[in-house]
Every structure is written in structure tokens, then in C-alpha cells.
Amino acid sequence: MANENLQKAVESLKAAKVRMTPQRHAILEFLFETNTHPTADEIYKALEEKFPNMSVATVYNNLRVFKGAGIVKELTYGDSSSRFDSITDNHYHIICKDCGKIVDFHYPVLDEVETLAEHVTNFKVDSHRMEIYGRCPACTSKEPVHS
Template identity: 35%
Template sequence: MQRMGFEETIAELRANGVRLTPQRQWILRYLKETHSHPTAEQVHHEVSKALGGISLATVYNTLHTLTKMGVIRELSYGDGSSRFDGNETEHAHLVCDQCGTVIDIESPEVEQILSPEATRNGFNIRAYRLEFYGVCEDCQKEQAVEN
């Protein structure tokens, strides 16, 4: 499945009768155009640059709604704050243990591995979440400078 861009997502939502407030559009645009997996607070900070009067509660409510619609994904890493991913397709992540950076990786091989196992067990896979934890390149460079 190919990742949908902002315009495609807007067209699909309109076709399904979804009300698209300016706030929803700005938040969705930001998430579709970034690859940084921001927190709600980071989304609020960025979207506030365009929509000065947007409240944090509106951002939270919109993120929840967009997640329920399936056009964004909510990622939780146990640190108390969710991150949001504008890439709605099935994919894996690299997660830095030190700085928390989250990087998308395409993983078509995962489906090839899971499908036969799921079939053998009579399981219908609806979605998956695969993450690899380690240290990103920037943090490794920082460590090298400190040592």
C-alpha cells in the first residue's frame, strides 16, 4: 500500500462526508508533510504558527479523531506522551533509546514472514507494529565526541 499524501487524504475524507475544519486540515497537512513523528505538543507548536488561536485541546481532539479515521497513527512508547505518524501504511520503525527519534522503515518482508504463520494458525492480520530499538547516527556521533 502506497502512503497517501495530504491532497489524496483530503479528497478521500471529503468523499466520505467528513467535516474538514481549518484546524483538521492544518494538523493533517503538518503530519502528512513531516517524517518526525511529533508529540501533540509539537504539533500544537508547529500548527500555531499558521493558526495562532488553536488550543492544545483542539489539537488533542483532532489527533484523536484523525487516528480513529485511520488517516494517521498514534505511537506510544511508554514515556507518557504519544507520537503521531502521518504515514498510515503498515511499516516498521527505528527508535533511538537516547533521543527518542523515530524513523520510518519500509518492511514488505514482514508481511511475507507473518502471512504464512498467520494462515497456519487461522489468524487474520488486520495491522502490525514492528519496532527496532537502538542508537541513532546522531547520538552515536555525540557519544564518539564525548569519548
């Protein structure tokens, strides 16, 4: 599935006359193969050995292009660095308060909240976002056991 979505993203960029450089393709491939919602710095660190002449600015610039093309979503949480998600359909995130891990989950019933909000407030709703915070299994298992 990731490979199919990657191919669609590449075709979409080519249709928009965006030149497909090896670095751009590698960044896209990393985004579509990982489900960790990486930061630009994490993408840079993952690819720097393969592309030693690539800068962090190159990663940021490409992410901006991808975001403008609707291929990735930029996620911002508090003061932390932006994270990037290659899944652009409506879905939600649960975030570990300890390690920062982000996991996707889908719950289509929540999409109805936009319709309800419009009905109750007469606003024209564009989108919504929901985040759930907790502790991932790995961090929970590190807790000291109380006797």
C-alpha cells in the same frame, strides 16, 4: 508525494462529510510535510503562532478524527506520549533510545511473518508491529571518544 497524499486525505475527509477548517487543514499539512512522527503537543507548538486561539484539545480531537478516517496511525511506545504517522501502509520504525527520534523503514519480507504466524498457531492475524531500538547518528556522534 506529501502534497498528493495530503490532497487525498482532504478529499477523503470531505467525502466523509468532515468539514475542512483552516486548523484541521494546517494539522494535516504538518503531518504530511514532517517525517518526525510528532506528538499532539509538538503539532500544537508548531502551529500555535499561526493559530493562537487553537488549543491542544483541538489538535487531539482532530487527530482522533484523522485516526478514525484511517488517515493517520497512532504510535504508542512505552510511557511516552502518542506519536502520529501519516504513512499508514505497512512499515517499521527504528527508534533512538537517547533522543526519541523515529525513522521509517520498509522491509516487505517481514509481512510474511503474519502468514507464518497464522500457519503455525491457527490464529487469524489482524496486524503486526515491529520496533527496532538503537542510537541515531547524531546521538552516536556525541559519545565521548575513549583513548
